[in-house]
Amino acid sequence: MKRIIGLGNALTDELVMLPSDEMLDNLGLPKGSMQIISAERYLSIKKDIRGLKKKILPGGSASNTCRGISHLGGDASFVGMVGNDDIGALFEDEMRQSCTTPLLMHSDTPSGTALTFITPDSERTFATCLGAALEMSARHLTKKTFKGYDILHIEGYLLQNHKLVSKALALAKENGMSVSMDLASYNIVLENLDFLHDAIPNFVDILFANEEEARAFTGKAPSEALDEIASMCHTAIVKVGRKGSFVKSNGKVWEIGISEHKTVDSTGAGDFYAAGFLYGIAAGHDVCTAANIGKLLSGNIVSVVGVRLTDKQWAKIRNDIAKGNF
Secondary structure (H helix, E strand, O other): OOEEEEEOOOEEEEEEEOOOOHHHHHHOOOOOOEEEOOHHHHHHHHHHOOOOOEEEEEOOHHHHHHHHHHHOOOEEEEEEEEEOOHHHHHHHHHHHHOOOEEEEEEEOOOOEEEEEEEOOOOOEEEEEEOHHHHHOOHHHOOHHHHOOOOEEEEEHHHHHOHHHHHHHHHHHHHOOOEEEEEOOOHHHHHHOHHHHHHHHHHHOOEEEEEHHHHHHHHOOOHHHHHHHHHOOOOEEEEEOHHHOEEEEEOOEEEEEOOOOOOOOOOOOHHHHHHHHHHHHHHOOOOHHHHHHHHHHHHHHHOOOOOOOOOHHHHHHHHHHHHHOOO
16 A cells, blocks of 8 residues: 655634525635635634534645545545644544544644635635644755655645745655645636646646636646646546546546535535545556545535544445445
8 A cells, every 4th residue: 555645734624504605795705716815804704604504624625635545544644734722633633533644733823724615506615714834834844754655645725835835746756756736726726827837747647626627727628628637747637526527547538427425515525536546546446446436435525514424434435445336
């Protein structure tokens, strides 16, 4: 089993169920986007959503992926920064409970929080106050950080820090690792096009994108975007929501369907698809099987609010994988 290490923003999700899209408009939050907000804006939004039903769970894109890998029986660690507070302690405890090794740095700044707004169509929109997570920088990474690992998984939400991402990519290659990246959000892609067009062909082996992110990156529809992305890296994955996903590797294309589950909340769908895919690759499965494991995890996670499955659900997923029931 190959060892995987994730790098990302250590965040706790505060999930808020909205009765309609109207509040997103009132808050000035583009539906389906991820907006970085200040501590002051965070407190202002918190006042505006008083009285709405909320659920607090550990989150963060790469950390979700790492926890998913570990729940499947993979070997995953996560690098991030949290505050010296209860939220940071909760985040670290969740890592350990999932058997993910937390390689966390600490700050006196409060831990990061992502307000996650879920509309009736199960779409999610993020207003993220990075807090301590924002203080993680290139100086915190050394070649030793990634020593002994085989795959580095980077979330696209880190792209606001080019120096951090560039150093992580360079160190991974120095260690002979494969690199996986999830593009994370279409608006982040648009803001970092030049950086991505340089980094992906030179450093990235596996790239995950949803339909909007793929279009933002290439300007093309999913199938054409898949071809363009696959020309830049070894394996390209373009997810198209309820239509499943397209995967291209070594010139071969697979159309992967969806796992039939009722969608309640799409939060974490892409993160857990990546978890299943990377677990499959780490365990020695072929690309098609890895994608189907990703499909299975993604289908399960959208059937619950938030990104926490029960031990019974994880046991069934592992059993389905063992039997090839995708």
